[in-house]
Amino acid sequence: MATNGTTRTVTIRLQRFNPDVDKKPVMKEYTLEITSDTTILDALEQIKATQDGSLTFRRSCRHAICGSCAMNVNGRNTLVCNQRVNAHLDRKGAVTVRPLPYLPIIKDMVVDRTSFWEQYQRVKPWLVPPDDVPEKEFRMTPEEVAALNDAEKCIMCGACYSACTVTAVNKRYIGPHALLKASLRVLDPRDTITNERLIEISGNDGVFRCHTIFNCIDACPKKLNPTQAIETLRKLAQKREAFVAARKERQKSL
Amino acid sequence: MYKTTGFFSFALRRITGVALALYLFLHMWVIGSINQGQAAFDDRLATVQQPIFKFLEIALLAAVVYHGVDGIRLLIVHYFNVAEYRRSLFYAVMVVSALLIIAGGLPMLMFALGGH
Amino acid sequence: MQISHTRIFQLQRLSAIGLVIFLTTHMVVAHYPPGHLDFSRVIERMAYPLWKGIDILLLASALVHAVTGMYMVITDVEKVGRYRQVLGWASIILFTVAFIYGTITILAFRLPAETVNLIP
Numbered sequence A: 001m002a003t004n005g006t007t008r009t010v011t012i013r014l015q016r017f018n019p020d021v022d023k024k025p026v027m028k029e030y031t032l033e034i035t036s037d038t039t040i041l042d043a044l045e046q047i048k049a050t051q052d053g054s055l056t057f058r059r060s061c062r063h064a065i066c067g068s069c070a071m072n073v074n075g076r077n078t079l080v081c082n083q084r085v086n087a088h089l090d091r092k093g094a095v096t097v098r099p100l101p102y103l104p105i106i107k108d109m110v111v112d113r114t115s116f117w118e119q120y121q122r123v124k125p126w127l128v129p130p131d132d133v134p135e136k137e138f139r140m141t142p143e144e145v146a147a148l149n150d151a152e153k154c155i156m157c158g159a160c161y162s163a164c165t166v167t168a169v170n171k172r173y174i175g176p177h178a179l180l181k182a183s184l185r186v187l188d189p190r191d192t193i194t195n196e197r198l199i200e201i202s203g204n205d206g207v208f209r210c211h212t213i214f215n216c217i218d219a220c221p222k223k224l225n226p227t228q229a230i231e232t233l234r235k236l237a238q239k240r241e242a243f244v245a246a247r248k249e250r251q252k253s254l
Numbered sequence B: 001m002y003k004t005t006g007f008f009s010f011a012l013r014r015i016t017g018v019a020l021a022l023y024l025f026l027h028m029w030v031i032g033s034i035n036q037g038q039a040a041f042d043d044r045l046a047t048v049q050q051p052i053f054k055f056l057e058i059a060l061l062a063a064v065v066y067h068g069v070d071g072i073r074l075l076i077v078h079y080f081n082v083a084e085y086r087r088s089l090f091y092a093v094m095v096v097s098a099l100l101i102i103a104g105g106l107p108m109l110m111f112a113l114g115g116h
Numbered sequence C: 001m002q003i004s005h006t007r008i009f010q011l012q013r014l015s016a017i018g019l020v021i022f023l024t025t026h027m028v029v030a031h032y033p034p035g036h037l038d039f040s041r042v043i044e045r046m047a048y049p050l051w052k053g054i055d056i057l058l059l060a061s062a063l064v065h066a067v068t069g070m071y072m073v074i075t076d077v078e079k080v081g082r083y084r085q086v087l088g089w090a091s092i093i094l095f096t097v098a099f100i101y102g103t104i105t106i107l108a109f110r111l112p113a114e115t116v117n118l119i120p
């Protein structure tokens, strides 16, 4: 861990839950020396190493690309590996970390993400390209690429899914992560099952369940925009047939 | 709940929406008394114009105005790519509805207090 | 027939626009400035067929908006999900009944014969 001089003592408040012992999650406080560079994930590692080896959390890459360390810090979902403790201290010099809300807790910070992945699979997140692949490459215009709105940058951390008020009460809702991915595929000129996708996302659990609460944008650590993706899909779902016909035309000149 | 301006506006929208839907049916019931004749109509209308109802009507106005202005915000979000201004839009809705509620509510308050 | 969410969404947006127009008109014309209301005041306006037409449009917008809104609120709850088809039909019936009743009510605002000459 890189240090630059001064250390300070802070309180890390963690929500702990051990399914074998506890009936309900409990809050526990840990006092810790940190430097200005210490990330929240570093702090968790430090607690695990020096104070309580039973602390459980997911992490892997430590540089905000694997998406396993999403947690709820002071009431906001974020990755903990790219957030410094310093930036999140409240007035009393404490920071509160909980697991992602509205998901079943397995232990401590580890939540059950089954519904997250089930909904993801439901939108067929893969590309279904045309049968005859060109010799060299498909050519998309810069506008078509821009319209994807960086959605391919999603790291599947679950921050948006767990922040969404709609998924909180309804796990059948497809969810912002999967709808963002669906928009990525629907807007991709190479995609051939657009019609099927649009039918699925305009159904009972799809884009029209979104109530434009914007929690997904607030939560996204990659600054993506699921709400706008959903609004785009809403427009396309309403003119599905025309859009699918235009897609067929477009694919002749890919 | 995950508390953001978006959640707050959503909660208000739901609460006012359900309240207004229930009110709509109440309103139809009150006006429906015309089917029993003019006397019944005047009678029931007088019942719902007792002082307490005049104050409740100000709350009704507030609910209608908020729900309406918030709805216009949603239309704006749907048709224009402005999700990044979500907070400003939220505060704009609050300010606009507050102004409209004051403008509309003051005469109602004076009427409720003064009587004509 | 399946209850289509695309349709619900479109109905809700359309009725929302209808409400912005007709409800604003209704509130300003019928309830401003605030004053005591009784049959004689209401009939001043309701004697005109144009107002009856506007009020029927208002009624339709408000009912569509209320019914679709309630449907969305209720079916947002996961457990209710499997009853949504039934709820959809219940909404349609509720709308139809309320619309007929409301229309009858609006049309019931007729001038008593002896006061006809009060209208300019």
Ligand code: FES
Residues within 6 Å of the ligand: A059, A060, A061, A062, A063, A064, A065, A066, A067, A068, A069, A070, A079, A080, A081, A082
């Ligand atoms: S540990 Fe990989 S994203 Fe944080």
